[in-house]
Amino acid sequence: MNLLDIRNLSIELESANNSILAVDRVSLSMKEGEVRGLVGESGSGKSLLAQALIGVLDERWNVHADRFHWRGKDLLRLAPDERKAIIAKDVAMIFQEPMSCLDPTATIGEQLEEAVDDGQLSGYFWQKRQQRQVAAANLLHKVGIKHHELCTKSYPHQLTEALCQRVMIAMALAGRPLLLIADEPTAAMESTNQGQIFRLLASLNQLKNMSILLISHDLETVTHWTNTITVMYSGQFVEAGTTEQIFNAPFHPYTRALVDSSPKANMQLPAKSRLMTLPGSIPILQHLPIGCRLGPRCPRAQQECVHAPKVTNYHGHQVSCHFSLKDTY
Amino acid sequence: MSVLLQVSNLSKTYRLGGFWFNRKEIAALEPLSFEVNAHQTLAIVGETGSGKSTLAKLLVGAEKPTTGKIKLNGQTLQTGNFKQRCQHVRMIFQDSGTTLNPSLTIHQLLDEPLKLNTDLNETKRSQLIRETLQKVGLLADHMNFYPHMFSGGQKQRISLARAIILQPRVIILDEALASLDPSLRSQMINLLLDLQQQMGLAFILISHNLGIVRHFSDNMMVLYDGKVIEYGKTNDILNNPKHKYTRKLIMSQHLQLLHR
Amino acid sequence: MAREKIYQEEEFPTPLLQLWHNFRQNPIIMIGFGSFLFLILLAIFAPVLTPYSSVENHLDKLLLPPAWHKDGDVSFLLGTDNLGRDVLSRLMHGASLTFGLSIIVVLVSTIIGVVIGSLSALTTGIKSSFLNHFLDVILSIPSLLLAIVIVAILGPGLENTLWAIIMVLIPQFVHVTRNAVTEEFEKDYVLASRLDGANSLRILSYSIFPNIIEKIISQATLAQSAAILDIAALGFLGLGAPIPLPEWGSMLASSIDLFYIAPWTVYLPGLAILFSVIATNLVGEGMRHALKVRKES
Numbered sequence: 001m002n003l004l005d006i007r008n009l010s011i012e013l014e015s016a017n018n019s020i021l022a023v024d025r026v027s028l029s030m031k032e033g034e035v036r037g038l039v040g041e042s043g044s045g046k047s048l049l050a051q052a053l054i055g056v057l058d059e060r061w062n063v064h065a066d067r068f069h070w071r072g073k074d075l076l077r078l079a080p081d082e083r084k085a086i087i088a089k090d091v092a093m094i095f096q097e098p099m100s101c102l103d104p105t106a107t108i109g110e111q112l113e114e115a116v117d118d119g120q121l122s123g124y125f126w127q128k129r130q131q132r133q134v135a136a137a138n139l140l141h142k143v144g145i146k147h148h149e150l151c152t153k154s155y156p157h158q159l160t161e162a163l164c165q166r167v168m169i170a171m172a173l174a175g176r177p178l179l180l181i182a183d184e185p186t187a188a189m190e191s192t193n194q195g196q197i198f199r200l201l202a203s204l205n206q207l208k209n210m211s212i213l214l215i216s217h218d219l220e221t222v223t224h225w226t227n228t229i230t231v232m233y234s235g236q237f238v239e240a241g242t243t244e245q246i247f248n249a250p251f252h253p254y255t256r257a258l259v260d261s262s263p264k265a266n267m268q269l270p271a272k273s274r275l276m277t278l279p280g281s282i283p284i285l286q287h288l289p290i291g292c293r294l295g296p297r298c299p300r301a302q303q304e305c306v307h308a309p310k311v312t313n314y315h316g317h318q319v320s321c322h323f324s325l326k327d328t329y
Numbered sequence: 330m331s332v333l334l335q336v337s338n339l340s341k342t343y344r345l346g347g348f349w350f351n352r353k354e355i356a357a358l359e360p361l362s363f364e365v366n367a368h369q370t371l372a373i374v375g376e377t378g379s380g381k382s383t384l385a386k387l388l389v390g391a392e393k394p395t396t397g398k399i400k401l402n403g404q405t406l407q408t409g410n411f412k413q414r415c416q417h418v419r420m421i422f423q424d425s426g427t428t429l430n431p432s433l434t435i436h437q438l439l440d441e442p443l444k445l446n447t448d449l450n451e452t453k454r455s456q457l458i459r460e461t462l463q464k465v466g467l468l469a470d471h472m473n474f475y476p477h478m479f480s481g482g483q484k485q486r487i488s489l490a491r492a493i494i495l496q497p498r499v500i501i502l503d504e505a506l507a508s509l510d511p512s513l514r515s516q517m518i519n520l521l522l523d524l525q526q527q528m529g530l531a532f533i534l535i536s537h538n539l540g541i542v543r544h545f546s547d548n549m550m551v552l553y554d555g556k557v558i559e560y561g562k563t564n565d566i567l568n569n570p571k572h573k574y575t576r577k578l579i580m581s582q583h584l585q586l587l588h589r
Numbered sequence: 590m591a592r593e594k595i596y597q598e599e600e601f602p603t604p605l606l607q608l609w610h611n612f613r614q615n616p617i618i619m620i621g622f623g624s625f626l627f628l629i630l631l632a633i634f635a636p637v638l639t640p641y642s643s644v645e646n647h648l649d650k651l652l653l654p655p656a657w658h659k660d661g662d663v664s665f666l667l668g669t670d671n672l673g674r675d676v677l678s679r680l681m682h683g684a685s686l687t688f689g690l691s692i693i694v695v696l697v698s699t700i701i702g703v704v705i706g707s708l709s710a711l712t713t714g715i716k717s718s719f720l721n722h723f724l725d726v727i728l729s730i731p732s733l734l735l736a737i738v739i740v741a742i743l744g745p746g747l748e749n750t751l752w753a754i755i756m757v758l759i760p761q762f763v764h765v766t767r768n769a770v771t772e773e774f775e776k777d778y779v780l781a782s783r784l785d786g787a788n789s790l791r792i793l794s795y796s797i798f799p800n801i802i803e804k805i806i807s808q809a810t811l812a813q814s815a816a817i818l819d820i821a822a823l824g825f826l827g828l829g830a831p832i833p834l835p836e837w838g839s840m841l842a843s844s845i846d847l848f849y850i851a852p853w854t855v856y857l858p859g860l861a862i863l864f865s866v867i868a869t870n871l872v873g874e875g876m877r878h879a880l881k882v883r884k885e886s
Binding site: 389390391411412414420422424427428429430431432433441442443445446475477491572 | 603604776778779780781782783784785786787791795796800839
């Protein structure tokens with residue numbers, strides 16, 4: 001049974017003249033204990049998708065889907081409040097710049113204690129304060145901060161970004177979620193610290209069987225830490241499959257271009273030669289192409305690409321393209 | 330290939346404020362020397378706090394070095410004398426959002442270095458601006474737009490246009506490619522390679538992305554805590570790292586390559 | 590029906606047009622803006638527009654009520670005061686005195702404050718601190734009290750009150766300018782400009798001022814409402830404009846004894862002061878709001 005099953009999720013933005021389809025029929029499914037990567041460049045709608053999952057988009061955005069199942073329960077039939085309650089209990093999210101996500105006027109200890117779930121504390125009400133502090137210290141131990149006394153007394157600006165990100169993960173773990181959505185968690189960090197955060201996420205995944213949805217714009221780093229990958233472009237679903245399938249044999253021209261621009265592929269190229277790129281740039285929201293949105297840039301585009309392609313499935317490797325590269329492998 | 334830029338014994342120490350008794354000195358950069366030739370790229374790698382931004386500022390003339398000199402084509406560059414320097418050494422900054430003045434059009438933005446440093450008349454300046462914009466892959470009509478109408482990749486191209494419009498010899502890229510998406514980054518790298526071939530530029534690339542460094546640079550310098558711990562050809566350093574920190578850096582980014 | 594635009598065109602407004610567009614959204618602010626413009630026109634063209642001169646005495650029509658009273662006369666629309674002078678003409682002349690002079694006062698103090706603030710931001714260390722703070726002692730004294738002190742030293746009269754109010758308003762501009770300029774110096778485009786070989790004056794005028802002018806203007810509108818009230822208050826106390834001049838504050842002071850007999854001579858100048866202060870505040874508030882909205886988008 002899938003943990004999360006979303007089919008054809010679309011997010012529309014109502015603007016003055018017409019409505020813009022920021023996310024166009026994207027499907028996503030996750031199993032328990034799976035680490036899935038959601039890869040897309042800026043403008044691909046991946047952060048929007050995550051925010052729609054959690055339910056924090058405001059009324060300007062119109063979200064609708066064919067199917068939205070969480071652990072077998074159909075969430076579309078429920079009222080929005082009940083849906084939010086179920087999601088809030090089991091799903092947690094961490095964001096991009098951790099230092100700015102923490103309250104700068106409160107110490108780390110206070111913020112962690114606030115995040116600790118009251119239902120997990122047993123005991124009389126005079127014991128709760130002590131238990132809350134112990135629970136906060138335990139959370140810090142879980143993310144690898146051994147000496148929690150100094151950490152709990154400091155303010156966010158006194159810590160490094162990597163440490164703040166660990167604190168954010170600790171706060172996310174407080175609710176014992178089943179799914180952790182990490183929205184570009186390491187964008188603001190150096191590469192040495194990035195490895196630490198990813199290793200932490202991988203160990204949490206293995207120890208607690210917690211699924212992770214890792215959102216990033218860098219295909220290369222994502223391939224080392226995930227089991228499956230979904231690729232999005234400009235709000236549309238492009239390709240999904242296991243990491244080996246995507247990286248070694250990408251079917252869609254866009255995924256192929258992403259793989260070609262990664263450093264590993266460039267190791268084969270001689271130094272200072274031209275890299276293989278797609279011409280053009282990402283379309284802006286006001287001028288989205290009709291049909292397949294990669295059309296204007298795609299080297300294999302033809303007449304048919306003005307109609308949006310359907311998703312075809314080859315042994316678990318889904319791709320949405322009229323002229324996929326399947327035959328070249 | 331002649332030596333274009335020669336740096337000898339350059340260092341920078343900062344003196345913290347405070348009274349005369351307890352003035353502390355922080356050595357941001359220990360003395361270092363290197364050379365860059367035309368058509369070549371030097372990459373400077375290091376994490377934050379290693380002194381690479383200080384080195385960039387010293388090279389471009391924004392700060393005065395405590396010791397050492399910088400020679401361009403045999404001529405010593407003086408600090409503070411921006412007019413002499415700016416024709417030859419230009420810089421592209423990291424955050425494209427704040428490098429462009431939001432109340433000026435692109436035409437005015439690119440006109441400023443021309444007005445200050447050359448004595449071309451109005452039509453010739455417009456002509457030069459038009460050509461430069463086309464060289465970086467933008468349209469001549471973009472002259473009349475304001476910076477907030479462009480995307481991130483386009484803003485970096487405008488910064489590049491501002492850098493090459495005076496036909497310099499050396500361009501310093503201060504983490505200019507870090508904030509771009511991978512596909513835009515590849516396009517920008519292709520553009521920079523083309524320009525290097527056409528104009529005979531030397532690039533000094535400050536980055537911590539070893540993939541770009543490997544592809545784009547001939548020589549490499551690794552900085553750690555203000556000191557140079559490795560300097561030599563890129564391939565030599567990446568294949569045989571001598572220092573522990575270099576090895577750690579390669580491992581954290583090349584870990585990927587060993588896995589698969 | 591023919592349409593001018595068939596294709597949806599995308600418009601790219603300049604930052605100033607964006608500001609104007611945001612400003613126009615709120616109808617109340619536009620009313621305030623219209624009133625502000627009306628007052629400026631009145632201040633400039635008052636001598637041409639007034640039906641009577643402001644000092645002409647109509648001794649046969651003393652203390653005439655406004656036209657809507659049963660005793661009033663439509664040729665003296667807002668009545669006359671105890672010396673037979675037409676209140677409407679006096680109010681209109683007063684606009685050029687109270688309102689017009691407040692604009693001049695704000696302009697002068699803006700210019701002086703901006704110059705000192707820019708100098709302070711360009712230098713560092715003790716010089717900068719000195720320039721920034723040497724006028725702060727003025728901030729510690731209430732503005733009216735300081736104006737009274739200065740007038741007591743220099744003697745009463747309109748010019749001296751103006752100098753007093755100018756001096757009171759300068760420190761705020763110094764601080765605002767210095768903070769804004771220092772903040773702009775951190776930005777990369779100023780560094781790029783400096784690297785191009787621009788000298789400090791050119792950097793200030795091309796790169797920095799277009800970006801801080803809006804902050805200065807919103808501070809200027811704040812200062813203007815303070816200036817209007819200060820000029821009126823000093824006039825009320827008798828330290829400002831001499832009696833025959835129709836300044837709103839001194840009109841209030843000279844009519845206050847007649848409050849029970851002829852209330853219109855008191856409340857009409859008061860309403861005029863209220864109207865001008867509200868108009869100024871609305872314009873300032875609208876500008877600040879438009880700036881904030883533009884920054885967010």
